[in-house]
Amino acid sequence: MLAVQLAGLLDGDPEGTGEALALVDGFDDALVHGLARLSEERAEAPAALAGAFSATPIGDRLAEAAAKVASGSITEEHLTALAGGRAALFGAVHDALLADLDAALGRERAPWYPAPRSEQDTAANLLGGARSWLRELAITGWRGVDHDLVSAVDQITEGLTVVPGLRRLAVLLDGFAAELRASCPVGTMEHLPVRRWADLWTRALLLAQDGVLPGEPRPVATVSGRLLILGVDVHEHGTAVQFQVHAVLEPADGGQARLVRTSVTAAKVDTIVGPALWKLAHDHKVLLAALAGHLSLEVTDLPLLDGGDVIWHDDRASLGKPADPFTTARLHLAGVLAPAVPPLERVPVRIAEPVLIEGYEVTGDGSFDLGGSVLAVDTARLPGCGPLTPKLVAGSSACVGLVRWDGGCWLLQPLAVQAKVKRETVAVGTGDWAQGPTDPKVVKAEARSGDAVAVLRERAGRLLRQ
Amino acid sequence: MNDRSPDGEAVWAHRSRLRVIPPVQPRKLAKVPFVELADGRLQGVVSSGSDISRVYVSSIAAGTHNYNCSTNNNRPCGGLYGSPCKHLQALTAEAVLQYGLDRVATYLRVEVPEGADLIACLSGGHEPAPAAMVFSRFLRHLAYLEVPATTVPIPEMHWFPSEGAVH
Ligand SMILES: [Zn+2]
Numbered sequence: 001m002l003a004v005q006l007a008g009l010l011d012g013d014p015e016g017t018g019e020a021l022a023l024v025d026g027f028d029d030a031l032v033h034g035l036a037r038l039s040e041e042r043a044e045a046p047a048a049l050a051g052a053f054s055a056t057p058i059g060d061r062l063a064e065a066a067a068k069v070a071s072g073s074i075t076e077e078h079l080t081a082l083a084g085g086r087a088a089l090f091g092a093v094h095d096a097l098l099a100d101l102d103a104a105l106g107r108e109r110a111p112w113y114p115a116p117r118s119e120q121d122t123a124a125n126l127l128g129g130a131r132s133w134l135r136e137l138a139i140t141g142w143r144g145v146d147h148d149l150v151s152a153v154d155q156i157t158e159g160l161t162v163v164p165g166l167r168r169l170a171v172l173l174d175g176f177a178a179e180l181r182a183s184c185p186v187g188t189m190e191h192l193p194v195r196r197w198a199d200l201w202t203r204a205l206l207l208a209q210d211g212v213l214p215g216e217p218r219p220v221a222t223v224s225g226r227l228l229i230l231g232v233d234v235h236e237h238g239t240a241v242q243f244q245v246h247a248v249l250e251p252a253d254g255g256q257a258r259l260v261r262t263s264v265t266a267a268k269v270d271t272i273v274g275p276a277l278w279k280l281a282h283d284h285k286v287l288l289a290a291l292a293g294h295l296s297l298e299v300t301d302l303p304l305l306d307g308g309d310v311i312w313h314d315d316r317a318s319l320g321k322p323a324d325p326f327t328t329a330r331l332h333l334a335g336v337l338a339p340a341v342p343p344l345e346r347v348p349v350r351i352a353e354p355v356l357i358e359g360y361e362v363t364g365d366g367s368f369d370l371g372g373s374v375l376a377v378d379t380a381r382l383p384g385c386g387p388l389t390p391k392l393v394a395g396s397s398a399c400v401g402l403v404r405w406d407g408g409c410w411l412l413q414p415l416a417v418q419a420k421v422k423r424e425t426v427a428v429g430t431g432d433w434a435q436g437p438t439d440p441k442v443v444k445a446e447a448r449s450g451d452a453v454a455v456l457r458e459r460a461g462r463l464l465r466q
Numbered sequence: 467m468n469d470r471s472p473d474g475e476a477v478w479a480h481r482s483r484l485r486v487i488p489p490v491q492p493r494k495l496a497k498v499p500f501v502e503l504a505d506g507r508l509q510g511v512v513s514s515g516s517d518i519s520r521v522y523v524s525s526i527a528a529g530t531h532n533y534n535c536s537t538n539n540n541r542p543c544g545g546l547y548g549s550p551c552k553h554l555q556a557l558t559a560e561a562v563l564q565y566g567l568d569r570v571a572t573y574l575r576v577e578v579p580e581g582a583d584l585i586a587c588l589s590g591g592h593e594p595a596p597a598a599m600v601f602s603r604f605l606r607h608l609a610y611l612e613v614p615a616t617t618v619p620i621p622e623m624h625w626f627p628s629e630g631a632v633h
Contacts, residue, residue, distance in 0.1 A: 025480075147504075147505050147506065151505075154606070158606065158609075161613055162613070164616065164618075167616055167618070167620065168620050168621070168622055171620050171622060171623065172620075172622040172625075175622075175625070175626050178487060179486040179487055181504060182486070182487045182503075183486065190475075191475045191478040191479065192478065192479070193478050193479070193481070193484050193486055194478070194479045194480070195479065195480050195481065195482055196481060196482050196483075196484050196486070196625065199482050199625060200625060203622060203625075207622075217618050234628035235620075235623035235624060235626050235627060235628060236489075236623075236626055236627075236628040237487075237623075237626040238487065239610050240620075240623065240626075241628070242619075242620055242623040244619070244623075261619065262617070263617060263618075263619045263620070264615055264616075264617055265615060265616050265617075265618075265619075265620050265623065266615040267610040267611070267613035267615070268610060268611075269607050269608075269610050269611070270489075270490050271490060271492070271493070271495060271501075271564065273489055273490060273491075273492050273630065274492055274630070276492070280615060281615060283615060284615075284617075305619070307619075307621070309619040311617050311618060311619075312617040313617070345621045347482075348482065349482040349483055349624045349625055350621055350624050352624065378627075380629055381483075381485075381627040381628065381629050382629070383628035383629070383630070384489065384628065384629070384630030385628070404483070406481050406482055406483050407476075407477060407480040407481040407482075408480060413627075445492075446492075448494075449492035449493055449494055450494040450495065450496065452492065452495050453611075455495045455496050455499065456495060456499065456608060456611050457611050459499055459608055460608035460609070460611045460612055462519070463604075463605060463608060464605060464608055464609060464612065
C-alpha cells in the first residue's frame with residue numbers, strides 16, 4: 001500500500017455512510033432497552049430504519065413491521081424483517097467501504113456468482129428455538145438480560161453444535177451467550193457493546209431462518225495450483241477458535257493469481273489459550289508445517305466457495321519451496337484478483353483485505369505514518385498463539401496485514417512484520433508457532449501450565465462415556 | 467487502544483470487533499479441571515486426591531459467600547468442619563490464577579486487602595447447593611473437546627478477534 005493509496009482511502013467516508021449508520025444506531029439503541037419498552041423517542045427508530053427502504057420492494061413489509069413492533073405486537077416475522085433491514089443498511093455500508101478500498105488499492109474484484117442450491121436442513125425445531133430465544137432477547141433488551149434468559153439458549157446451541165450445516169449459528173450463539181452471561185446483570189454494566197450485540201443478534205436471526213444455511217458447503221469450482229501464504233488471522237472466543245489463512249493462489253492452469261482464504265475451526269473451552277490452541281488443529285499437519293516453516297503449498301482439487309474460501313483438505317496438499325510472505329506480497333498483491341463477497345457476508349466486520357505496507361514511521365500511539373497519512377494499527381488484537389507483539393510491530397520496517405474497518409475508522413491488523421532481531425532482519429508472523437512455540441521463554445511457560453488439551457481430552461474420554 | 471479502559475464508552479458503543487470477555491490465563495488443569503463464574507456463584511469441579519474416578523463439586527455464592535462442597539452424586543464432602551474444605555481452597559486458588567484476583571473478588575463481592583488470601587476474606591457458612599447442575603455444566607464443557615474440527619469457514623468468527631499477546 002503506497003502513501004498515495006492510503007491518502008486516497010482516508011480521504012473521507014463514502015457518501016451516505018453517516019446517514020445509514022445513524023439509522024442503524026437508532027435501532028441498536030432500541031435493542032438496549034428492549035422493544036417491549038420503546039419510549040416515544042425510541043419508538044421512531046424502527047420506523048426510521050424502515051423509512052430508508054420506502055422506495056424499495058421490501059418497504060411495505062418493513063413499514064408494517066416497524067408499526068407493529070411500536071404498538072407492542074412483536075412477532076418473529078416482524079423482527080426478521082427489521083433484522084433484514086438493518087443487515088441491508090450495513091450491507092450497503094460494506095459495499096461502499098469495500099469499493100473505496102478497492103479503488104484506493106487498485107484491486108480488481110471478481111463478480112459474485114451464486115452457488116448451486118442444495119438440500120435444506122431438517123433441523124427446523126432447533127432453528128425455531130433459536131429464533132424464539134432471539135425474540136425474547138429483543139423484547140427484553142440488553143439491559144434486562146439475566147441468567148435465566150441467557151441459560152435458555154444452552155440446550156439450543158448444544159443441539160446446533162452437532163449438526164455440521166448449522167455450526168455457524170452454533171458458534172455465533174455460543175460466543176454471544178457467553179458475553180451476555182459474563183455481563184450479567186447487564187443492567188449494572190457501565191458500557192454496553194451496543195453495535196456489536198445488535199450485529200450478533202441480527203446475524204443470528206438471519207442464520208436461524210429455515211433454509212438460509214446450506215446443509216453442505218456449496219463449491220462454485222475446484223482449484224489446483226501453488227498456494228503462497230500471506231499470514232493467518234486468528235479468531236477466538238471461549239468455545240471456538242478459527243485459524244483463517246490468507247494466501248495467494250497461483251492457478252495450475254496459469255490464470256490470474258487470486259486471493260483466497262482457507263480456515264480451520266476447532267471447538268475448545270476457555271482454559272485452552274495461547275500457543276496450545278494450535279494443538280486443536282493438529283489433524284492438518286501439512287497446513288501447520290507450511291505456516292510454521294514459511295513454505296509454499298501445492299494443492300490439488302480444493303473446493304472453492306463463492307466468497308473466495310478454499311475448503312482445506314490436508315491430504316490434497318503437499319509442502320513446496322520456502323515462500324516468504326513479503327516476497328509473495330511484493331510479487332502478487334498489485335495484480336491479484338480479489339474474491340466476491342457473498343450477500344449474507346456483506347458486513348463491515350468481514351472486510352479483511354491483505355496489504356503490504358512499508359516505508360512508514362511509527363507514531364507515539366503505534367500507528368503507521370506513511371507520508372503524512374496515518375493508519376491506526378490494531379496491536380491490541382495480536383493473537384496470543386503467535387510471536388507477534390506490539391513491540392515487534394512498533395520496531396518493524398515492513399508489514400503484511402489486513403485492512404479492516406471498525407467503529408468508523410480504517411485499521412491495520414498485522415499478520416507478519418519484517419523487523420531487526422539481534423541486528424538481523426527477520427520476518428515474524430502470527431503463524432510461526434503453528435507447530436509449537438520457538439521462544440524458549442514461552443516453551444517454559446507452556447510446560448509450567450501443562451497440556452490443557454490432553455488433560456481435558458482425558459477427562460472427556462473417561463466421564464462422557466460412563 | 468484498550469477496549470476495557472474507563473474511557474472506552476465510545477469504543478464500546480460503536481465497535482463491532484471487541485473482546486467483551488477478557489481472556490483467561492493458562493493454568494494447570496489436572497487438580498481443578500473446571501472453574502467458572504456463573505449463575506451468581508464461583509463454582510467448579512475438583513479432582514479427588516485419592517480416587518481418580520471421583521470428583522467434588524464446590525461452589526461459593528456471590529454476596530452471601532455461603533459455600534458448599536459435595537461429590538457429584540450429592541454426598542457431602544467430609545472436609546467441611548465449619549470452614550471451607552481443601553477443595554474449596556483449591557477452587558478459589560485456581561480461580562484467582564485463571565481470572566485474576568480482581569475479577570473473582572468483584573464477582574463474589576468481597577474486599578481483599580493487599581496481600582491477603584481471598585478465601586480468608588469470605589464470611590459465609592455452609593449452605594447446601596445442588597451439585598448436579600454444576601457437574602452437568604462440566605460435562606457440557608468437556609463435550610466441546612469431542613466436537614470435530616471443521617474446515618468450512620465460519621465468517622461469524624470475524625466478530626471475535628483473538629487477543630492476548632502477552633509474552
Ligand atoms: Zn470438599
